[in-house]
Amino acid sequence: MKSAVKIMSTTSSTLSLLLFLGTLSHSLPLSTNSRWIVDAASGRRVKLTCVNWPGHLHAMVPEGLHKKPLSHIAASVSSMGFNCVRLTWATYMFTRPYFTNLTVAQSLDRWGLEEARAGLTRNNPGLLGLTLVEAQKAVVSGLGAQKIMVVLDNHVSYPKWCCHGSDGNGFFGDEYFDPGEWLMGLTTVAKLYKDEPTVVAMSMRNEFRGPRQNENDWYQYIEMGSTAIHKESPNVLVIVSGLSFATNLGFLKKKPLALNLTSKLVYEAHWYSFSNPTHKWLFQTNGFCATATQWFTDQSGFLISGPNPVPLFVSEFGVDQRGVNERDNRYLGCLLAHLAESDMDWALWTLQGSYMLREGRVGMEEMYGLLDAEWAHVRDPKMLDKLQLVQQMTQDPNSKHPTLYIMYHPQSGQCARGGKNGIYLSDCRRTSKWSHDRDGSPIRLKGTSRCLTIAGDGLPAILSGNCSSDRSTWGSVSDSKLHMAAKDDQGRYLCLEWSSLNFSAILTKKCLCLGDDLKDAPKCVENPQVQWFKLIPTNEK
Structure with missing residues (x-):
């Protein structure tokens, strides 16, 4: 319910206070070490857990500033558990004098956005007289005041909604995408934020796409763009996107990118359910989760493993947060299981509950947005529950502790906690850890x-001192490897299941959508996600 979570309020929205508070923010620069993003000074891992905040649309003003004070929005981002914002921008704002010199008020008036201008007058009056560039800097400072890191993402050239394959913004040489102007924009932004510690990374371009896209031009211009950023701002991470709407980096297997960025290179990928057949998610949930995960690994995820691993930032994923799209619901559980297991950096699409102007519609609501249309409440508090584990760092490259496991239930976002006699689901921030040597071995509660x-079909799972019986011998089954199964006294396989009657209870029941041989059924009308449990490796103390 909307009343369940109310975003933090604020007491001031003046620009001078924001700029002052911005000086109190962190002073990281970040670097890379193998597949990890780390603090350049200490070498400690820094995990980016971000939310997208668009500022690239028609008015080139970050969305929502007409709904709430900037300091309020920044505080709400922090209160929801994010440490980072992927802030989008349009090239023309920095390369075309007409746009560069526009004030916020003039830009809103240009599009006839009277309601948005009135809202900024109420909530952020100090921004109206600033140029668009100055307003963006104020937003960065406001986020820095909450110790929120910023990834600046070059989303488009011409300011508009993104993305379509033929929108003129997709690839080098398209109607609005002049390579020289793009390089000028990257250079200008890198120079502008060179001494701003809040800006920890720059993403060169969002979602290359369209009929012009090709690998040769990609290599040529990516090398030029990354060099331009690194020359002007050597402390920021340089984030590189692949082809086909940021889903394809597979060509790097045959020809790695030749860059000398002194441990500053990060790749990014997007993962949505848009192009997936709905019937596959609904009736072959286990098998299609395995297929989708393998596809992501083949196209992008391979970068975090192998002889020369590099960081991969999943910079966009998201769902309709009303919960009405069942394809989205099942995809999300699958994605979160993989994100948690690999402990990758990520950015959720998206923060905004509505737009000033999108595709000709004033005040259009964003159903993928964390916030409601008025930016007053979290649209679905359950979404924050589902993110709680992936917002934590579970793998520390510097840790001396042994690897144990967290038992994660992605559908609820909760984790299994051991009690006096049994186990139950609870907040992942206060969860138990488990040891498990391999499939076909016991799952033992740490320290016991x-x-x-x-205990039996339909009964709660228990904790027992007998760790050698079949009833205590567990394995990950189904193609998805998201069911945890063991045998009862009759030799039948039972799977862990989240109870629909007692939302914290974990039962053992007949495995859903699996045959007696634990093979996936060719078609299943039930939703097996109530039985999805994943052992997530962790070496955190």
């Missing part, structure tokens, strides 16, 4: 001699 054990 007790193991996860089947």
Whole structure:
């Protein structure tokens, strides 16, 4: 319900206060070490857990500033558990004098956005007289005041909604995408934010796409763009996107990108359910989750493993947060399981509950937005629950602690906690850790001699001192590897299941959508996600 979560309020929205508070923000620069993003000074891992905030549309003013004070929005981002914002921008704002010299008020008036201008007058009056560039800098300072890192993402050249394959913004040489002007924009922005510690990374371009896209031009211009950014601002991370709407970096397997960025290179990828057949998610949920995960790994995820791993930033994923799209709901559980297991950096699409102007519609609501249309409440508080584990760092490259496991239930976003006699789901920030050597071995509660054990079909899972029986011998089954199964006394496989009656209870029941041989059924009308449990490796203390 909307009343369940109310965003933090603020007491001031003046520009001078924001600029002052911005000086109190962190002073990282970030670097890379193998597949990890780290603090350049200490070498400690820094995990980016971001939310997207668009500023690239027609007015070139970050959305929502007409709804709430900037300091309020920044505080709400922090209160929801994010440490980073992927802030989007349009090239023309920095390369075309007409746009560069526009004030916020003039830009809103240009599009006839009277309601948005009135809203800024109420909520952020100090921004109206600033140029668009100055307003963006004020937003960065406001985020820095909350110790929120900023990734500046060059989303488009011509300011408009993104993305279509033929929108003129897709690839080098398109109607609005002049390579020389793009390089000028990257250079200008890198120079502008060179000494701003809040800006930790620059993403060169969002979602290359369209009929012109090709690998030769990609290599040529990506090398030029990354060099331009690094020359002007050597402390920021340089983020590189692939082809086909940021879903394809597979060509790097045969020809790695030749860059000398002194440990500043990060790749990014997007993962949505848009192009997936709905019937596959609905009736072959286990198998299609496995297929989708393997596809992501083949196209982009391979970069975090192998002999020369590099960081991969999943800079966009998201769902309709009303919960009405069942394809989205099942995709999200699959994606979160993979994000949690790999502990990658990420950015959710998206923060905004509505737009000033999008595709000709004033005040259009964004159903993928965390916030409601008035930017007053979280649209679905359950979404924040689902993100709680992936907002944590579970793998530390500097840790000396042994690897244990967190038992994660992606559909609820909760984790299994051991009690006196059994286990139950609870907040992942205060969860138990488990040891598990391999499939076909016990799952033992850390610090005890007790193991996860089947009591019977439909009964709560228990903790038992008998760790050698079949009832305590567990394995990951189904193609998705998201069911945890063991045998009962009759030799039948039962799977862990989140109880629909007691939302914290974990039962053992007949495995959904699996045959007696634990093979996926060719078609299943049930939703197996109530039985999806994933052992997430962690070496955090």
